[in-house]
Amino acid sequence: MKTYPKIGIRPIIDGRLGGIRESLEETTMNMAKAVVALFQTELRYPDGTPVACVIADSCIGGVQEAAHCAEKFERENVGVSLSVTPCWCYGSETMDMNPLLPKAIWGFNGTERPGAVYLAATLAAHNQKGLPAFGIYGKDVQDMGDQHIPEDVREKLLAFARAGLAVAIMRGKSYLAIGSVSMGIAGSIVDADFFQSYLGMRNEYVDSSEILRRIQQNIFDPEEYKLALNWTREHCQEGEDFNREKNIKNRQEKDQDWEFVVKMTMIMRDLMIGNPRLVDQGFGEEAQGHHALLAGFQGQRQWTDFLPDGDFSEALLNSSFDWNGIRAPYLVATENDALNGVSMLFNYLLTNTAQIFADVRTYWSPEAVARVSGWKPEGRAADGFLHLINSGSATLDGTGKQRIGDKPVMKPHWEISDQEVDACLKATT
Structure with missing residues (x-):
């Protein structure tokens, strides 16, 4: 803005x-x-x-x-x-x-x-x-x-x-739906009347195939892509592959997936806010973007059973930094869950901090923890706890590596240091 x-x-x-x-x-x-x-x-x-x-x-x-x-x-x-x-x-x-x-x-x-x-x-x-x-x-x-x-x-x-x-x-901004309804999740049935009547926003839509089209036709900034890929290779740690041996991709295939998700991240951002650099390449329409303050990516199931999923793109866009340095987060709801996206938007605008999108997977009672681990929770966990698991767009700001004194916090982007960015990246696979 x-x-x-x-x-x-x-x-x-x-x-x-x-x-x-x-x-x-x-x-x-x-x-x-x-x-x-x-x-x-x-x-x-x-x-x-x-x-x-x-x-x-x-x-x-x-x-x-x-x-x-x-x-x-x-x-x-x-x-x-x-x-x-x-x-x-x-x-x-x-x-x-x-x-x-x-x-x-x-x-x-x-x-x-x-x-x-x-x-x-x-x-x-x-x-x-x-x-x-x-x-x-x-x-x-x-x-x-x-x-x-x-x-x-x-x-x-x-x-x-x-x-x-x-x-x-x-008021006047857009929610951009990339794709449609994900796995029958009601929150991803985007209700345009709700956005217009309650939030004063408009709705924009593109098919998921638009991401694939832009990748195949190189509709992104090539200079930024080089920077982004080098930064990703240096700072984003590849985790252990838990697939069955017959399903494990070889090194070349994994490298191609890394290249794909980096391009995908740039393209999702460009779809939201536009990119004037695309004009120089002859893509004036794509350069405009969709004036989106918030977006969602359907992903599941058709896309993610076929192509690399949106987790890298969503997590990085929702973070307060990337290869261009420290900056305000771009809000993207995983699985096009527009209603969870609106919750993220409210919290972001009220606090100026990045937002965690996570599933509430399980309540662990103290007795259940003791049964499976032999250890009974104590202190703040004495009554049990909720287990939250990243469902795509959990921001890297949520790693607990940003600090005020010795207290782990999430900060507005202008208060985050380069050292904290490095610590967040090192805490993430």
């Missing part, structure tokens, strides 16, 4: 001139500025840049100023709307009427002209008009003009902003 949606701050004021509005102008605008300072300090877009905020040009005391604010928000690519006020104001005249923007109101908890009254009245107006809005209110009373944001209000402001930005970033 080149342009991310901004958060718009609407300072709402009692519009009665002659002493009331004048006494509240500075307090109200400072309240908006304090929220901007919080957001720009604490929130990041998926590329790591601080979140951008826009404040209305003036406090909003009536419909004229509300309209001017809406016009500014339209020009400035505002995707999330937060109204703040320390006082009673005229609700239906000052509320945000844009039906597409996620909205919240912070009503200041004070006693002089309580923001709680505006908060309650205007939330009711939002409900009456079918325009959902979230209410934010502090537990403790503050003095008028106090610019400190209490911890409980701070948490609510940040939670709303993260969720609102996730909604705004999703």
Whole structure:
């Protein structure tokens, strides 16, 4: 993405001139500025840049100023709307009427002209008009003009902003289905109405054979392919082959499979976001991509009983690094499981971290563990544990090799070091 949606701050004021509005102008605008300072300090877009905020040009005391604010928000690519006020104001005249923007109101908890009254009245107006809005209110009373944001209000402001930005970033993007329904998995029956009505996204589709076509016709960047293959040979460890002896491929066949999955990885990414380098090769249409924030690859069964499967491509795309260095992950759901993909998308947009796609295979009770191993779990595993097994797109970020102090974590890509990338790769076969 080149342009991310901004958060718009609407300072709402009692519009009665002659002493009331004048006494509240500075307090109200400072309240908006304090929220901007919080957001720009604490929130990041998926590329790591601080979140951008826009404040209305003036406090909003009536419909004229509300309209001017809406016009500014339209020009400035505002995707999330937060109204703040320390006082009673005229609700239906000052509320945000844009039906597409996620909205919240912070009503200041004070006693002089309580923001709680505006908060309650205007939330009711939002409900009456079918325009959902979230209410934010502090537990403790503050003095008028106090610019400190209490911890409980701070948490609510940040939670709303993260969720609102996730909604705004999703809007207008695509889910790209590569293939169709996998092995009867209901989650891979892609429901276009759900994506459009609930997420504001559109759906794109290509047949799995498009990957094969691009491999056979060399529709990928040849220079990047050389880099990618050399990097893969150096950093991606080939694991033990557990196939029966009669089914084990020879060295040449395995090398060809490595070449295939590297090309496949590049092509799946190009299908999602496009690749301007393809224009130089005469593939202008393929260079555009499908504007996909999320994709899924059917794989099973027809593809994977015939060709190398998607595990390498999915795992690497979902990681925060590849042969081009450290970068934001590309979200790809294994087996075209769009609903699990949406869960990955939500978590990614809320945390800016890569996502693990894994099957919940088995619950191991302490008694079952003791029966098969002779060892009884203790500590955090004393009540047993769930066994998760990679079903394709489990990110390499999930190897436990990224650290904060001595604690294993998963980080936003801009916090990951080259040493941690190397450790994640060495922990993976």
